[in-house]
Amino acid sequence: MKKPILALAALGLLTFSCDTTKPQLTQEQYDALTDEQKRSVEFALDGIEVLDDRLQMTLFASEPMLTNPTNMDIDDRGRVWITEAYNYRIQLNPKNPTKAEGDRILILEDTDGDGQADKSTVFYQGTDINAALGIAVFGNKVFVSVSPNVFVFTDENGDDVPDKKEVLFTGVGGVQHDHGMHAFTFGPDGKLYFNYGNEGKGLHYADGSPILDPLGRPVSSETAPYQEGMVFRCDPDGSNPEVLAWNFRNNYEVAVDSYGRMWQSDNDDDGNRSTRINFVMDYGNYGFKDEITKADWRTRRVNMEDSVWRQHWHLNDPGVVPNLIQNYAGSPTGILVYEGKLLPEEYQNQVIHADAGPNVIRMYPVQPSGAGFTGEVVKILDGNKRDNWFRPSDVTVAPDGSLFISDWYDPGVGGHAVGDLDKGRIYRLAPKRAQYKIEKPKYNTDEELVELLQNPNRAVHFNAFMALKKKGTEARGILEKMYGLENSRMKARAFWLLIHMPNGEEFIRNAAKDSDENIRVAAVKAYRIKGMKDHSFLQSMAADPSDQVRREVAVAIRYEDASDVWLKLAEGYRSGDRWYLEALGIAAEFRWDSYLPTYLAKIGQGWSNSAEAKDLIWRSRSAGTPALLEELILAENSPEDHRYYRALDFQTADLKNQTLKNLLAKGQNEDQVIILRQAAFDSKNPDVQLLNLSKAKAGEIADDRDFLEIVRKYQLKDQKERLLALVYQEENRGLANQSAGLFASLYGMGEIEQAMKNSDEVKAIAAIRKFGAVDTPDMATLLSKFWKNDQASTAVRTAAMEEAKGYQSEPFLWEMAKTDQIPSDLLPIAQKILMSSWNGNIRVLALEKYGDSIAQGYDLIKMMSAKGEVEKGKSIASTYCLACHKIGNEGVDFGPALTQIGGKLSREALINAIINPSEGMGFGYETQLVKFKDGKEIRCIVNSKTENDLIVKLVGSSDQTIYKLANITSITQLSESLMPAFPLSEQELVDLVSYLEGLK
Structure with a gap:
């Protein structure tokens, strides 16, 4: 295979931008630049604010050396690996330009030590990696994620040319889709962690067979409880894959800290201000779709949350793990846990995250709170006030502890469209005067390996881990010495290797007695990973004083029959700790029928006065739960709290309906409307009691939405x-x-x-x-x-x-x-x-x-600088946009909300979205052609598909329409948007965009 190296002499472009003595332009000076100047490399650093004056950002590489970087990794030599996406989403948007030779994987290198890349090597190029969304370098293997495949490239001789290309996993949905397979990362336990978004659908081995869960069920969106975006891990060779969490929308990357805890961002349905950061609890359901019906989050339900961001993730539903942080509007991308020492102390051991939508890099300091965490948001870099084409697609740690940020650099944030194909940047963030000097590490002596094991760069960490693991008992002494370090996280890294020793279980038991709760958390995680079967260990750890540790014990017994352990854990639950409650629910998933009655019998008759018992009943799924919920509803003093009614939706349908009928006979009048909403009703074979009650109650219903729901459901004509x-x-x-x-x-x-x-x-x-x-x-x-x-x-x-x-x-x-x-x-x-x-x-x-x-004679350059009349634009938006979009409280919830669209898209991107709507359809808003057996066809947006029903929104309506799958012959995604290209004059378009760009 010929070595395809491209060395670019880009110093002329880079020198002035990387002059660290050059002061950043003031806001006034920056505003005085032309748009062309603002987009140039010369002023790249002037467009991004560094919000900590101890830090300095430099430009490591830029166009023409690279374009459109989607993901990044840094190897142990400090070289930056990039996946490009020039051929972005061409299967869904054929109008996007293409390169017939396909997209590239680049290695960017600083050979002369001046902090700027001066060499670019094409590691691989081909159409099979078009628009790849993930790259990870582990030793001589490079993992490249590009749905439907995960490729592993092997460079046997270190010449930067792959000698072998293999498929590790396949069958992931969403070919060239942003919501498909994402990047891999290395965990401290020696496992690889990865995820896919809600177009992934399922994970398969290279031969096409599905991976299975511990009960032998295929892990796919067709197998309950699995749905939407998911998190996985596997061994470095791809064996032993496990599904760890599910029901995210577009969980772009997962980060793992030295204790084995997972952290992740998630993207909302575009425009709904509901992006989030999650602590990922093993086996957790994260609430994007209804757990039982798979219905869209907009579907009205009893006890529906009081804000969009809570509704979006079903946070009032039993069985949903809570969010850590709400970031509201955004397009989250790369994430990591910074465990280096180069950056100031407040950055150390924190989650750091890129969000391309609002043009920022953020940090999230977190603190334990019960079995979960609380967190805050701290901006590090901000391009929104200056260059809103700054679109950070990834953030990665170099071997020296500095941060590297890849910049997609575009007027928009992907979706289906790309606005700029010529630009792309890589930045380095480090303390002032911290030069980028990386020497190739030596993995020879035990001392060298232990030092490298503590490196914040995952490629270095991986190499050191694998070398020490290979040494086996020879490395025991120095690892035990490292385990004695005061630095808890580095102690944990040593622990994860010690458990692979012949007497590894001994180290797990010793760690379980450590004074540091985080080491004890790691011990319980290690118990599972090593496949230990020691009931006494679990019994002991169930009595641990730490809620964090007991959370891990709970998820550890999910597939074990451990009633006594669960009961001990339940004793430690305190009402209000939703993380703990969900951990108990995860543990009891397959054994509620035995666990719950034993728990209540142990409490005795006073269970109805116990807040903890009420919480557990609300969360439970036993055969006896509906009757218990009935008892709680009848005793409930506050009829406004309808959480027990909502809990009935998660029980067996027959028992749920019987309970609702019982409540009609015994319950309070205030709840009758709720019962009418929840009860099953067949208009062809109507329940007379329900029908008569609906007729009697309809006129009294205060909430107009409830009124319409009851009138429609019961077909009331009075x-x-x-x-x-x-x-x-x-x-x-x-x-x-x-x-x-x-x-x-x-x-x-x-x-x-x-x-x-x-x-x-x-x-x-x-x-x-x-x-x-x-x-x-x-x-x-x-x-x-x-x-x-x-x-x-x-x-x-x-x-x-x-x-x-x-x-x-x-x-x-x-x-x-x-x-x-x-x-x-x-x-x-x-x-x-x-x-x-x-x-x-x-x-x-x-x-x-x-x-x-339409779109004839538009002068884009003229429109970019033209001034529009905002009030006229608002009127135009009322005429055209509100028919299908929400702006604040006005409009129809059909397409993506526009309430903060000006903070997400630049003027150029807004103009293009209006002129060429099919080029940038948001995910989840694509046109679907549904054909019925009777010959009928509809074009619509599909909100969700359950085992029996297709739930859609028809054009211009916020209502959901349900069709039976049995009556449907095909569902086909079209490349044409449902949004028309409106016949606006050039001035009307300028007026409209002037209004929209002010919506932030």
């Missing part, structure tokens, strides 16, 4: 007056649209037509506006009676035509248009609707008939 009031109210457009649709389904079109014919023109137009929002063929036909009526007033005809839009309505309008049945005075309105149709086929046909005026 609530017309209130339903009409909701249709005509102006405070909530989404509620009005839902009400209008429900009114049409209950009463038909006749009454609506009469309202539109009202002799009072103001009232007639109000009816047209309100009911015209119902997007059905029947409504389109009705509206046509008015816009075709030349006897009606211009105002009425105009209103009817303006409402003749929507995915289901526009086919009718097109049939009228193609046969020239549109009145000439209304033709401009119809043309605008059809040329910006939600239906791509109609849009193409309309453009052919009327001429393509």
Whole structure:
């Protein structure tokens, strides 16, 4: 194999940027730069604020040496390995430019010691690694994550050319998808840790067979409880893979500290201000989708959380591990635990994280709190106030302890689109005057190996670990000496090697007696990893004074029958420690029927007065739980606390419904609406008791959302007056649209037509506006009676035509248009609707008939500097955007929320997203074509798919519609966005963007 080395003389580009004596421009000076200057390498360091004056950032490498870095690792020689993504998402967005030879893995090296890369080696290039999202260098092997595969490249002779390429894992969903397989990292226990986002679907060996959990179940999104994003670990050769946690959205990377604890970020549904940082508890469910139904987080439920970020992760549901930190809006990427000494003390042993959305690098100091943690947020680097093209894609520790940051550098943050293909940067962050000098380490003597074992760089750590492990008992003495260090984390690193000695269990038992609770945590983790079977050990550790240790004991017995251990752990639970409660639930998952009755019998009759017992019943899943929940509900003094009702949703369906019927007979009147919402009801075979109660209660229901839910579920036709009031109210457009649709389904079109014919023109137009929002063929036909009526007033005809839009309505309008049945005075309105149709086929046909005026003649350079009128832009947003997007409390929750879009996308990215909506569809908002057995087709957004149902949102609606999978023949993802390219003039577009970029 020929060695493909590309050495670039980029010093001319880099010298001025890396001049450490050059002061950073003031904000005024930076603002005076042209956009071209701001985007240039010359001013790269001026665009990013270093928020600690003890630290200094330098530019290690930039374009043309590299472009579009998605992930990064640093080997033991201090060389930076990069995965590029020039061919980004080309399978989903064919409009993105491509390089036929494929994307590259680069090795960037500083050969002359001046702190700047002057040599670039192409380690590998090919279409099989297009848009790879992970790279990790372990000895002579390089792990590259690019769904559907994990490749392992082996460089046998150290010439920086792979001699072998193998598939380690395959079958991961999401080919070229940001929510697919992510990077591997090395844990202190000698394991490799990795994850994938919620497009991953499942993990398979190289031969295609699925990995199995300890019960022999395939680990895939089709096997309960596994769903959405997951975390895994395996041995360095890929053997013994384990699933460790699940139900994340897009958990981009996982970091592991020296005690074996996992830390991770997670991305929300775009625009919902719900990104988070998690401490990852083994076997934890992290709540992105409903655990039982797999329903979307927006689905209304009893005891629903009081804020979007809580709703987003189902934090009120039993069985969901809590979040550590909320970061609100963002696009989180790389993460690590910094265990070096070069950075100041407050950075040491902390989680450090890159977030490309708000252009920041952050640190999260955490403190133990019960069985969990509390944390805070500290910014380290910030590009938002200056260069919002700074898009940190990864953060990594070099062998000297300095931080390296890879910068995707783009007006946007990926998704499906890329705005800049020519740029990419690598920065180094270190204390001032700390030069980057790395010598190739020597792994010869025990002393050298122990020193290198303590290095913060994972490549060095890996090499030292493997060398010491190979030495076996020869290294015992020096490792025991290292175990005596005062530095707890380095002591833990020695421990993880000592357990591999012939008498490793002895070291585990000794560590279990250590005065440091973190070492005891590691001891319990080691018990599991080594496959120990010592019940007395677990009994002893269940009595440990530390909640942190007892948490680990709980997850350690998940697959063991250890009633006495669990009962001892339950004794230590104190109400309010959700981490501990979830650990107990994880432990009891397969044994609730034996554990819970024994626990309650031990407490005795006083269990109903115990907050801890109530919590455990709420969390439990035993056959007796519904009856216990019934008893708690009946005794509950605060009817506003409906958590016990929500807990019924996690029980067997038959027992749940029987309990609800029992509560109707015995319960408080205040809870009857909740019971009506939760109880199963078949309109074809109606339960008379439930139906009669719904009729009696509907008029009393205070919450309009509850009212609509009950009226729809029980098909009540005696609530017309209130339903009409909701249709005509102006405070909530989404509620009005839902009400209008429900009114049409209950009463038909006749009454609506009469309202539109009202002799009072103001009232007639109000009816047209309100009911015209119902997007059905029947409504389109009705509206046509008015816009075709030349006897009606211009105002009425105009209103009817303006409402003749929507995915289901526009086919009718097109049939009228193609046969020239549109009145000439209304033709401009119809043309605008059809040329910006939600239906791509109609849009193409309309453009052919009327001429393509969309995106023609736009002068992007001019628009970038043009000033728009914000108020006009707000009006345009109200016309076009609020039909499918939320802005604050206004609009429809169909597409991604725009409330903080100005803090995520630059002006250029906003313009491109509006002109070319198909190039940047957010994940979870892609167009899906659903075909039914009866020949019907719909285009929609799929919120979730359960074993029996497909839950979707139709265009322009926040409502979820449920279809039976048995009636569906296929579900196909399309490359075309449901968002049309709106026919805006150049000035209208500038006005709109001027408004949107102020939403932060």
